[in-house]
Amino acid sequence: MPDDFKAERQKEVSSNKIVLYIKGTKEQPQCGFSAATIQAFKLLGKPFHTIDVLSNPEIRSRMQEFSNWPTFPQVFVGGQFLGGCDIVTEMYETGELKKVVEATFNS
Amino acid sequence: MIHPEEVKSLLIRHFPGAEVSVADQTGTMDHFDIHVISKVFEGKTLIEQHRMVQVPLEAALTDGRIHAVQIKTRTSL
Numbered sequence: 120m121p122d123d124f125k126a127e128r129q130k131e132v133s134s135n136k137i138v139l140y141i142k143g144t145k146e147q148p149q150c151g152f153s154a155a156t157i158q159a160f161k162l163l164g165k166p167f168h169t170i171d172v173l174s175n176p177e178i179r180s181r182m183q184e185f186s187n188w189p190t191f192p193q194v195f196v197g198g199q200f201l202g203g204c205d206i207v208t209e210m211y212e213t214g215e216l217k218k219v220v221e222a223t224f225n226s
Numbered sequence: 227m228i229h230p231e232e233v234k235s236l237l238i239r240h241f242p243g244a245e246v247s248v249a250d251q252t253g254t255m256d257h258f259d260i261h262v263i264s265k266v267f268e269g270k271t272l273i274e275q276h277r278m279v280q281v282p283l284e285a286a287l288t289d290g291r292i293h294a295v296q297i298k299t300r301t302s303l
Contacts, residue, residue, distance in 0.1 A: 152294065187277070188277075188280075189280060189284070189287040189288070190287070190294060190295070200273070201273065202272065202273045202276060203276070204296075205276065205296055205297050205298065206272045206273060206276060209272060209298075210272065
């Protein structure tokens, strides 16, 4: 049921301002890239929702196609796919992530 | 597993004239730190730039020869 999967993900990423598909949990990330991404969002101080792809094999195998992105973490802000760890950390360093996040929370 | 030189040549073939460096991050030839400097990134968003770098690596990322890549793109030195 491919459409159900897409519909569920669409709902998930649009009903939360920030959604991170990661390996592990917010408290216990299982991968350095996921940990670095969580850290950037923790520092921004806004609430964010995480989904552990290690305990959701279907999400893990189908997100690649959904986002057209080969790896995790995958970050969505305001329903839009933002990128992975490299993009998020680079945007954090330049201050752009803060702008994007604040714009989303103020909208 | 894929040799860093092979990753580099895939990238150079895809981005003629680009400055490309590939480092094996873990010594296991499946985690790479990739830097690409090319004018083709001009006017593109970061996500577009990273997607462009993933294109020539897609086969190796999909079949598992590459587990993870760290990408840095620039338009000039």
